[in-house]
Amino acid sequence: MNPDLIDQARRLVSERFPNALAAVLAGSAATGRATASSDLDIAVLIGDGGETCRETVRFEGRIVEFFVHTHAGLAELFAADVAGRRAVMQSMYATGLVLVDSDGHAERARGRAVADLLDGPPALNRETIETRRYGLTDALADLADTGDRIERLAVAGTVLNAAADLLCDYHRAWVGSGKWLPRRLLEADAELGTALLDGHRHLCEMNDPTPLYDAAEHVLGLAGGPLSEGYRRAWRGVIESTTAGR
Template sequence: MNTDPVDQARRLAHDRFPDALAVLLAGSTAAGRATAGSDLDIAVLIEDGGETHRETIRFEGRVVELFVHTRAGLVELFAVDVAARRAVLLSMYAAGIVLVDTDGEAGRARALAEANLRKGPPALEPETVETRRYGLTDALDDLTDAADRIERLAVAGVVLDAAADLLCDHHHAWIGRGKWLPRRLLEADAERGAALLEGHLHLCESGDPVRMIDAASEILDLVGGPLREGYRRTWPGVVEPAAAAAAPGR
């Protein structure tokens, strides 16, 4: 049996989705970063009337992540990607290897994905940036003061996420989670992103937080600087309904 991942993906598309409008192989395999244990990320476009869903299967011994969408479902999920500022499905269609393209459907989906990627994610609202500045300021204070090594590592993760999010927003760039966080961060700002990542690595290896604090503080300065006293946020209508729901007789 041929175990080449691209050939495996083609066989799966033929066997499982013979009527698909488009099938694309994405992820690490399409990007040339696959290892022997890499799974296959496969996007499948089907006719409206079918079921938009995600499913994990095993095919010829390899784990496969299926992202199946109708035309309407694909448009909706592209919009979800944009709103979340994460270009997961958009990137799959923009950069995936086309395995099936019925009447140009893959090309049209790719063009739509590329247009969204060029436009970029929506900017965070000023109030949201303020709240995240406050959160990063607080986390940096905790990181500076943390004496316990385990607590320091936990807080460093919060600092990494918060600083990366603010830096990507500053550059109108897509964000990422997991292994995509460093990739998106370096795409957004190679110099400051690398300083933050290397500071985090140095902290994890040595316990010394100074380099990470310096890198995150520089990012914080880009978006208005530290925020402590003067920060105030209200949530109208949230506490009252919750209290009413908990009242006796409810």
């Protein structure tokens, strides 16, 4: 953990939010994984009447992402992150470094965050799982059929995301995207998660889809197996993604 980054974050919070009820430094700066170009992720709890928002600024040459919220705003963000099965704000409060804690506000927020994380995300409903199964079945067929390297790489990303979503749901584990996809995937299932990630890397390096196909097919089996003929969905005014697009 870099004490210079922590001091920098404290200076900025003191300057921008002198009346903050709580402030938490999260992300790589709080876990000791920050690089010279890493930004600072800071959650700030402010009093009622303020605005819940996200804001990006530059401070002393470094990009800073502010996640600002009132009590009501934080409750809404927690609820939205549970519904979305992401727990972004919960992770920030549960694992972040407390910079400001007026009258225990930060610790109470941390307690609610930890409770949400322990409860886990809501399970996908049967219809959504069927749609995910259908999408992964279709993507695996494309992965096996296409001989074009560029197309195969594109389909591989779809397969990885769809399989990760189903595997996380199987274990009632939180999902992630971007760099958080492999982190959450390995937290959910170290063995199968590794197989998916290694299979994806192997395809990218060797143009061989077999390991990724096999790992994703295993995940599909845990979720109920392939689904193609017999799948049907009524039009509801929107087109629901058949994969894990979020």
